[in-house]
Amino acid sequence: MERLDVIGNISRDLTRYPDHRGGAQLGGAALFVSLAATKAGRRATPVCVLGDDLDQLPETPGLDALDWSARLRSAGPSTTFDLEYDPQGELAKVRSDYGVAEALTEHALGHVSSYPHATYHVCCRRPLDVAAVLERLARTAADFSVDFFLPSAEAMIRTAAPWLPAAATVFVNAAEYRLLDRVIGCGTLPEVVVTDGPRAAVVRVFGRQVASAVPPLHAVHEVSGAGDTLAGTFLAHRSRAETTARALAEATAAAARYVAEPSLPMPAPRRG
Template identity: 70%
Template sequence: MTRLDVIGNVSKDVTRYPDHRGSTRLGGAALFVTLAAARAGRPAAPVCVLGTDLADVPQAPGLDGIDWSAHGEAEGPSTRFDLRYDLHGELVDVRTDYGVAERLTDHALAHVDRHPGSHYHVCCRRPLDTAAVLDRLVHRGATFSVDFFLPSAEDMIRSAAPWLNKTSTVFVNAAEYRLLQAFTDTAALPEVVVTDGPRPARVWAFGQQAASVTPPSRTPREVSGAGDTVAGTFLAHRSRGATPAQALAEAAEAAARFVTAPSFPIPAQRRA
């Protein structure tokens, strides 16, 4: 089975909720998409840059199913996200320090040149130069899917628009889907997965609804990473021949388990 190489960030995340939930934990879209794909049985590797503070993440408990051969390391702090949610799990504010992820674009482009035969998933988030990466993937004839992050989605969807009809799948939430419709012809896209919190998730194929699944009702500990879990799980099942409806049902169930599970702690740095 072709490995899924996930271009994006692995980060330190701080989450906050009005009811005093929240934690400091290991996060990042590249981590969560990769982990979900690996748990669903597909080989997967994060294409990321880790700073010195997260250099020990590849040896962290619970992450041994991930292929870490595509990550890079750099001196300096890793990406940090401070995420504030409302009681409904909607993101209301995010503060970011990108740290060594400023080097992600160069790392990703070099990786694509070395491994054009991989299937790629691109987490279209700052500071990645999304246009440069997607252009390189198309130029190399690679297959790829993409997702977005609402605070930067308008800029990123606009940047990605010329290449979106080359994707295998686009993952968005309901608000991002409206932006996607504003910047591209969604009827030209082979597959779009739209999540909407506790409301039905849907798959659209060339503008026609191909599947709809209502997520299981669970009380979440954390919502950050749920969409990434949907993406990784969906891609893993589709790669094995599952229908859109089958893959979406598996993805919704995996996301429901993810949001109720304990978070991954940030591993302690080894002493020199």
């Protein structure tokens, strides 16, 4: 099975909820998508930039199953996110410090040049220059999928729009879907996976719904990373030529399990 190369951030996160859930944890879309794909049986590598504070991740139990060959180690702090959620579990406020991830675009473009025929997933989030990366992928006719992050989704969707018809799959939540439809018209897109929290997720092919799945009910511990978990799981199952309906059912189940599990803890600092 071909490897999935996931372009995006790996970060140190702080999540905050009104009921005092949350805390410091590992985060970043590149980590969650890669980890979910790996758990679902597909080899995956985060194409990311790690600072000194996270350079021990490849040896961390539970993360050592990932292919870390596409990471770039850089002196300085890794990306940090402070994520504040409202009582409905919707993201209300984000504070970011990108740190060494400012070098992500250059690293990603170099990786695509070295592996032009790989299969990619692009996490369309700052500080990545999404236009530069998607233009390179489209020019090389690479197989790629994309997702977005609601606080920056409108700007990123507009930036990505010229290349989205070339994407195999676009992952969005319900609010992002409305933005996407206004900007480009979802009937022009080969496959869009739309999530809606605890409500049914659907897959639309050129605007026509072809699959639907309601996530199983689980107590919610942490929502940050749930959409990334769904995306990685879906891509892994589709890569085995499973039906869209089966892939979506597996993906929603994986996301539901994820929100009920303990968050990924920050690794202990490397000694010496």
